[in-house]
Amino acid sequence: MMTQNLLVELLVEELPPKSLKQLGDSFAQLLTASLKAQGLMSQEAAVTAYATPRRLGVHIGNVAAQAADKAVTQKLMPVKVGLDAQGQATPPLLKKLASLGADASVVPQLQRALDGKTETLFWDSIATGISLTDGLQKALQEAITQLPIPKVMTYQLADGWQSVNFVRPVHALVALHGADIVSVNILGLQAGRETQGHRFAAKISPIVLRNADSYAQQLETEGAVIAGFAERCFEITRQLTSAASQEQLTLIDDDTLLDEVTALVEHPNVLVGTFDAEFLQVPQECLILTMKANQKYFPLLDAQGKLANKFLLVSNIRPTNPTQVITGNERVVRSRLADAQFFFDQDRKKTLEFRVPELDKVVYHNKLGTQGWRMHYVRIIATKIGEQLGGDALGDQAFEAATLAKVDLLTDMVSEFPELQGIMGRYYAQHEGLSDDIAFAIEDHYKPRFAGDALPRNPVGVCVALADKLETLVNMFGIGEIPTGDKDPFALRRHALGVIRILIEKNLSLQLNELIDLVKNEIYNPLELDVSTPDLRDLQVFIYDRLAGNLREQGYTAQEVDAVLSLNPQKLSDIPKRLAAVRTFTALPEATSLAAANKRVSNILKKSEGHIHDAIHTKLLQEEAEQVLHQTLTTLLPETEKAFAAGDYTASLQILAKLKLPIDIFFDHVMVNVEDELLRNNRLALLRQLQQTMNRVADLSKLAVN
Structure with a gap:
């Protein structure tokens, strides 16, 4: 059947820049999925999505004018x-x-x-196969209704009577199959071949498209528009890199900003702007954020990594003399930076300590009171963690840092730019002459803020970060604010992962259950708070679930992770060593047999009725096989205990290889569940000791092949 390439374009008013890329990709995916389902295109057909501030388009290769006929079996009736x-x-x-x-x-x-x-x-x-006209009509209707539109707009059509809903008003529809117009309509518009180029730079208006394949080329040459999102992004990156290099400065990488700027322009032109050097006295994070967030500029750094008083802007026009464009943008950024400088100067008129009482006026949660109430507990918890890790000196520093940790939330700068919380607290602390240990702890107690983020730089920051995250987890679980599905309004998954990373990567000797008990006992002290203490077993399960996912992402197998975490090791910093030991153990020739035997032992013990005694009576060991197993266990137990106590988990597991032969002989020659109750109980006790010896580092039964 004859096929030709298909082009579809919606010409719209300016689309939301933060969602343009997703809208463009979704429009292409939805259209092609529907056309494939109707048999109008092959699974291998080339698809190109187009998205600019004023258009959503897609080019699809080898689309049939009519789908092939197909045999259909219809069920009628009995x-x-x-x-x-x-x-x-x-x-x-x-x-x-x-x-x-x-x-x-x-x-x-x-x-x-x-x-x-x-x-x-x-x-x-x-x-009979569906025609392209009918199939595309259906595909368009489905795509329009299923697009991930952040907020729908209702607008009137040209007749003044009908209203339609879309992300922005649509002004034209193009549908070309080769050079032929496909007679479809959507949102009150009939398909044609005319579109518009750049609002100011287009050479021809309207642009009459010759065929589906000339779309991108005609838009660029006649309309001064780079239609492809990726191509436009590449061009902006090229110009940014070139401009930064000419200024002998370095561009700050920011993919999110790059995508947003790509969604704002159709004809990118990178220009260099300058601001007064006196603004560099303001913390560079403030200047960088205000330039990015408010003006969509690209800040530049010098060879020392310090902010330069130059920036790059991406204009949507290319005048012969760009002076006016540059001057206008410099005037706007000067006002923005002046605001930042004003906030910085005003904030420093009050010390952090002076602002502490104001935290009592900031609501934290309607069930949990104010930030002042919350930080009362955080500083006590941080102090106790500090005393465990570094004695009274670290405890005192943790108390001071936790007292000031949230105070910058009350400053004008953080009110304007919430992303700077912690960062501004560090600057204000340094301005007041506080030690770097305290200042960096104020900034770092939020870390890690996202996957791959750095951890707190010093022990003080570690104490406050752990206290802050654990208090949030315990309190939120205590009032039933537990994440469900993809909903996690209080970022508890992030807090849990932060606790995990700090305990493991900082190699802390703290026990997870003891930390949770510390926080719980401090917050739910019956002498201070007349409430019932919540059951926080779900919190431990929640943390271990996050830990399991994190370990699998690091490349450990599900079996390895399950074997280690099924023992609920409370010292999380030991887990990497346990996993390494398990991986080494599985490479031993005896590993498969020992894992299977361990699983068999576990099954026997699970099915046994009544209490299993700890003591093994040697006089009741009648069979030679059970005597040998007991003797081997007795010999190996001190060795494994010594290696385990020293934290040499690899050696502790490797010693178990000597158990393979005695275990095999035992199961070949000894019946465990005999009628004689004394013999049965003694053999169960022997198996229990075997299980306990083998499963100190990990539950080896989890490694058995099913």
Whole structure:
């Protein structure tokens, strides 16, 4: 069947820049998915998505004018309903056939087959393939309704009577199959071949598209528009890199900003702007953020990594003399930076300590009180963690840092730029002459803020970060604010992962259960708070679930992770060593046999009825095989205990290889569940000791091949 390339474009008013890339990709995906489902294009056809501030488009290769006919089997009705005693069609069957475009002449061709237990009539026919016009009409309607539109706009059509809903008003629809217009309509518009180029730089208006394949080329040459999002992004990156290099400065990488700027321009032109050097006295994070967030500029750094007083802007026009464009942008950025300088100067008129009482006026949670109330507990918890890790000196520093940790939330700068919380607290602390240990702890107690983020730089920051995250987890679980599905409004998954990373990567000796108990006992002290203490077992499960996912992402297998975490090791910093030991153990020739034996032991112990005694009576060890196993266990136990106590988990597991032969002989020659109760209980006690010896580092039964 003859095929040609297809182009579809919606010409719209300026689309939301933060969602443009997703809208463009989704529009292309939805259209192609529908056309494939209708048999109008192959699975391998090339698809190119286009997205600019004023258009969503897609180019699809090798689209058929009509889908191929296909055989269809239609279930009609039970034989006893459709045919009478003489085998003639009944009125219900004739009516059904008429609805399908057939008549009584096809009755002899009907097939009989069992549908469950009922003999049923089926009709094999050839369905005519759908035309591109009908198929594209359906695909467009589906795409329009399924697009991930952040906020729908309702607007009137040209007739002044009808209203339609879309992300922005649509002004034209293009649908070309090769050089032919596909007669479809959507949102009150009939498809044609005319589109618009750049609002100011287009050479021709309107642009009359010759065919589907000339779209991108005509838009660029006649309309001064780079239609492809990726191509436009590449061009902006090229110009930014070139401009930064000419200034002998370095561009700050920011993919999010780059995508947003790409979604704002159709004809990018990178220019260099300058601001007064006196603004560099303001913390560079403030200047960088205000330039990025408010003006969509690209800040530049010097060779020392310090902010330079130059920036790059991406204009949507290319005037012969860009001076006015540059001057106008410099005037705007000067006002923005002056605001930042004003906030910085005003904030420093009050010390952090002076602002502490104001935290009592900031609501933290309607069930949990104020930030002042919350930080009262955080500083006590941080102090106790500090005392455990570094004695009274670290405890005192943690108390001071936790007291000031949230105070910058009350400053003008953080009110304007919430992303600077912690960072501004560090600057203000340094301005007041506080030690770097305290200042960096104020900034770092939020870390890690996202996957791959750095951890707190010093022990003080570690104490406050752990206290802050654990207090949030315990309190939120205590009031039932537990994440469900993809909803996590209080970022508890991030807090849990932060606790995990700090404990493991900082190699802390702290026990997870003891930390949770510390926080719980401090917050729910019955002498201070007349509330019942919540059951926080779900919190430990939640943290271990996050830990399991994190370990799998690091490349450990599900079996390895399950083997280690099924023992609920409370010292999380030991887990990497345990996993390394398990991985080494699985490489041993005896590993498979020992894991299978361990699983067999676990199953026997699970099925045993009654209490299993700890003591093993040597006089009841009648069989030579059980005597040898007991003797081997007795010999190896001190070795494994010594290695385990020293944290040499690899050696502790490798010693177990000597158990393979005694275990194999035991199961070959000894019946555990004998009728004699004394013998049975003694053998169960022996197996229990074997299990405990083997499963100190990890539950080896989890490594058994099913």
